[in-house]
Amino acid sequence: MPAPPKFTEYVDKNANRFIQRLADAVAIPSISGDASRRNDVFKMAQFLENHLKSVGVTTTLVNLGSHTMDGQELPLPPLVLGRIGDDESKKTILIYGHFDVQPAEKSDGWDTDPFTLVVDEKSGKLIGRGSTDDKGPVLGWVNVLEAHQQLGLDLPVNLRFCFEGMEESGSEGLDEFIEAEAKKGKGSWFEGVDAVCISDNYWLNTRTPCLTYGLRGLTYFKVCVSGPARDLHSGVFGRAVHEPMTDLIALMSKLVTPDGKILVPGVEEMVPGADAEERKIYTSLDYSIADVENSAGASIALSSSKEEVLMGRMRNPSLSLHGIEGAFYGVGAKTVIPAKVSGKFSIRLVPPQTPDAVNPLVVSYLESEFAKLNSKNKLELECLHGGKPWVEDFKHWNYEAAAKATEAIYKVKPDLTREGGSIPVTLTFAEQLGVNVLLLPMGRGDDGAHSTNEKLDRSNYIEGTKLLGTYLYEVGAIST
Amino acid sequence: MPAPPKFTEYVDKNANRFIQRLADAVAIPSISGDASRRNDVFKMAQFLENHLKSVGVTTTLVNLGSHTMDGQELPLPPLVLGRIGDDESKKTILIYGHFDVQPAEKSDGWDTDPFTLVVDEKSGKLIGRGSTDDKGPVLGWVNVLEAHQQLGLDLPVNLRFCFEGMEESGSEGLDEFIEAEAKKGKGSWFEGVDAVCISDNYWLNTRTPCLTYGLRGLTYFKVCVSGPARDLHSGVFGRAVHEPMTDLIALMSKLVTPDGKILVPGVEEMVPGADAEERKIYTSLDYSIADVENSAGASIALSSSKEEVLMGRMRNPSLSLHGIEGAFYGVGAKTVIPAKVSGKFSIRLVPPQTPDAVNPLVVSYLESEFAKLNSKNKLELECLHGGKPWVEDFKHWNYEAAAKATEAIYKVKPDLTREGGSIPVTLTFAEQLGVNVLLLPMGRGDDGAHSTNEKLDRSNYIEGTKLLGTYLYEVGAIST
Ligand SMILES: [Zn+2]
């Protein structure tokens, strides 16, 4: 059952107003990672609550307490919860999204002010921080509800909303809230939820809509090598003492090969190879080497095989070296021997890998490689954070409904994808609520979330709004 | 001919006033590397000129023009030149020193305010930024002249002074001035100079005075690996593209072994090994493993052989890895794949190595190692700066005079040392003026120049003032 035609017509007719709504949201620089912008995150919570109320949603702001950032105690932005519909004959869908954004400054290399939504009529791009991650998708739901309210249409499902303001800064307080509520069972805020829908990722390319049923996990390490009591002059101490940087670079060079193979013994071996049937999944996806290279902005794909690149991103673990804390990082030439340096790297995990299974292998490998260096410096290893990978059953009615909705709006079957990144709340919902979770992206693979000139295509915003609404009708039409 | 007893008596009697003079100088935060302190460097030039004038020196301030720092056009601090004495029957000694200092903030880990000289009566330390590097030695000369003026003593030599305010920031403009003056020949400001004396380094240990006749050279490299057009998300791109950090760390790991051996083919081979006779030089120096380990603050000496450690510092090349520009350097966990990363390393050079001889070896080695990685990223190499090593004839009368003066003041023969670091102006004077250059240190090996809690021992300042004066008498007494 597709959505009633007057719904999609309403969306088209009101497209410019919906874009203005997005512009109003983008204008609030709700950067959760910047202490000086914390008030704007609160302002954005208020903005969102007001919009939800105005389209008939019953809202609650949940105070999550405070946390410490940059040495300051800061209040956490509230969760914005909402509910509309309590019809026991209908399914209940929980919607998640976030209203905080990544930092952005014009000087980072933006062509326009990041917090002024630019509507580029020629390219059809809506350019601004948060346009695609995640204000566009969140307002997509507001647009759907407004249409129903204005048209006097009943919603085909009951809806619950959970919007947070700390997603870009570790989702502080969210997991604890979800776990505590889920434990309540009857009377829990999540009572009756049949499935979850999250719009916070992207198409694999710029052409084909997709549904996403998997995310990689993560384990993040800090490898600290220290020796001297203070930074030393390399003229005076060079070739007289063990230098921590030399040891650290030796260790970091033993983690991954230039073509991406992880060298920590046992880590690759945990993941079974792909057989011919599994490879077909990747062959069938609408993807080419040009997609990854366009989106990276350079011809640097690890392989010329589309299947290899897709498997590298979706179903194989990866290890990236992010940087070094404590070493000289400025421009120019400083001749210091740093006293204490900490290499940062992370491993993206895929089933059956978990941080608990992988971390001991990393620790014992690094310790044994360090022992081989015969250095008098000290090694300390720390796992900074981690999360398990997630893979969902994509034959569930939740996915079936989303696939039908996609065909109705985009006239094409969606690709079924796994994402290389992590959205930790996905796993929390899956584990705590025990229901199916669907990732239903609105934006394209080249949107540049977290990057400069972040955009959402006008067509993705408007057709995406229709898609979200239509998905609800398809859910409502399925009898289970 | 030692100095007249009334000179050394004067120094003892006026010690506290001399310490106050040092305190007044330390109170001026003349940090040449901090644009916001540039006025203080000018103020320090004025302070020094006033003190020189008051003790009978004819002074000139040389305007060196301007330069760009931190994106600002800044006036360069003037050279403070001085002359006293024009007796053709006497030798003429050129004195060099600098009145600028390294940056310092209490928050760097200083126990006291860096710009308030603390006289620790118990330990005998004079603690403050610039105390030993290089305000103490520079004011030592002022103290010597004041004593002669007040006592009505004739100086045994003619003196020329060249004090600069940009030593800690690349000595901008100095080499050009020296070269231009030297070219003038007759009428040059350096006309008649017979030898140079520089007090801007340190004893090898905390006990034994030394004369220094060698400095290592330097070549400093930036190894840039770039690929993506912008930083990438490691979830989305990890194991899909060639990561610049992986390539850079692989290259940096191939430069030096954990025990200090340089892996660039041909670099170690340039330097002949030490024969039994040369090893005796190092055996004879007053030094122990405890000296290097105390001064590094940890038991991290590369060898348990004193000779090996000394040779590592003085007569062998060394390679230090300083850091990476463009990678994540903060605390915490950021999962970025940096788009462009530049590793910084330097090689300390010893004769017969020169940057011209070593650089092509480094470039071709890194290029060939990068080719082996089969990466689609780009490599760019840049030599940021360099300087030749310097070794002086320590049998010259200039060293003979300094050795006699040391014996007169400290009742011990000075060690003859080479330094691991560089003082580029040394080589400029040697090459441009064609005269013998002596490094006559005032401070101890644990003074912590460039570090937190920089200090000069009271005894080194006071006996050092006597040493400088006595050196002039010994020069005057030698007939050549
Ligand atoms: Zn997001």
Ligand SMILES: [Zn+2]
């Ligand atoms: Zn995001």
Ligand SMILES: [Zn+2]
């Ligand atoms: Zn100095």
Ligand SMILES: [Zn+2]
């Ligand atoms: Zn210095």
